[in-house]
Amino acid sequence: MPYTKRPDGREMDELRPIKAEVGVVPNADGSALFAHGDTLAIAAVYGPKPLHPAHLQKADRGLIRANYNMLPFSVTERARPGPSRRSKEISMVTANALSSVVDLKRFPGTVIDVEILILQANASTRCAGINAAAMALAHAGIVMNEMVSSVSIGKIDDKIVADITKKEEDWTEGEGATDIPFTLTSNTKEITHLQLDGKISTSRMMESYDAAVKACEKIYEYQKRALKGEKIDENVSLKKEE
């Protein structure tokens, strides 16, 4: 079966229904929820606070410590709880993606903890996590130059699509699937995080970046609306994936 339409009936550049909200964790300094369709992440921000162990402290700047955690019930087969090779890597790229927009020089020797929980997973979990974390950081009153928005662009067979699902990620026919998570800053559209799983030519990569810019602009609008107090829940019923 060639890839001519998406399994859930979306347009090639269409995002899944978005859920977005801030203030979901009362005990945190800032928190947010962000969902791309079935992929649901919540992020809680604590700090800035003193950093221990002290040898991790930097004399001239603070540190962002992200912790990406996929909950056991988030996937079809139970995920073993606790840190894994995969979750450690995602925590690191998340911290890097966020660090470049945050003013870390304001509180030297401190840490800002970003806890990300994936409650439900259907691909693009790191993107949902970063989107939620960026909102949570803003909500926690952290001084930032701008926001970041994240989206996974896919090259499924020979089509460039936005916000891919598990079904698309596992596509094997034709040219197969390439999964490219992008994180872009909201104003300057600079890349703060980019990963690639698969094969892609240079020209198609440039196309993917353009698709990411378009998709991130849409995501940024949702983040902005949610931070201004709106509770976004697009309960659009999509066609069941075939």
Added chain:
Amino acid sequence: MTEKTNKKQRKIVIPGEIIVSAEDHLPGDFTRKEDGNIIANRYGLVDDSGRIIRIIPISGAFEPRRGNTVIGRVEDITFNGWVIHIGGPYTAFLPLAECPRYIDRKAINEFATIGDVLNLKIWGIKKGSIDLTLKSRGLGKLEGGRVIKINSHKVPRVIGKEGSMINLIKNSTNTEITVGQNGFIWIKGDFEGEKRAEEAINLVVKEATSTGLTEKIEEFLGGKVEKITEEVKE
């Protein structure tokens, strides 16, 4: 408070958002000038009443300032003072010399030991540490009671104009309350009173931006009194 002079609802902005053109405005707190626009650096409410645009923070961790009156809990004891948890980015230290009365160096824990709650003043902020003092009126150890934590930016609402809100809560729940500018609130009274004071404070925090807040709290406290007496009758 400036509510009276500026009745119109203030706008919420997010980091990186353009607030206004920089042509006839200047950047103030938490804003910057970039490409002829004033841009927000932080989430909060915009104060655009003057020529200088600034952002009023509404959320986030406590940011210590010199002269703040705060409530803290003793975390550790050293040979010359106490390490105190007051929230915020750095740990705070209360030196023995900043205590108003004589304390035996050999028995420093007799005055305050780990877990004790103190009402303190921030005396100075050095890079990476905060110095506290007890040498001022109204400061000292808080015996008994309990401590609750709220968003430090909501403290002015909890206190109210000239302490109107906090006095209302104190009087109608028959409790002693001390509010620290770090968002730690110490409450002491009988069990029911402490519980109701805590509920009332949480309601103030939740409804902080709504109009007629004092009436709402009055109603909440008044309503609860009737409810309790009814339960007693049954």
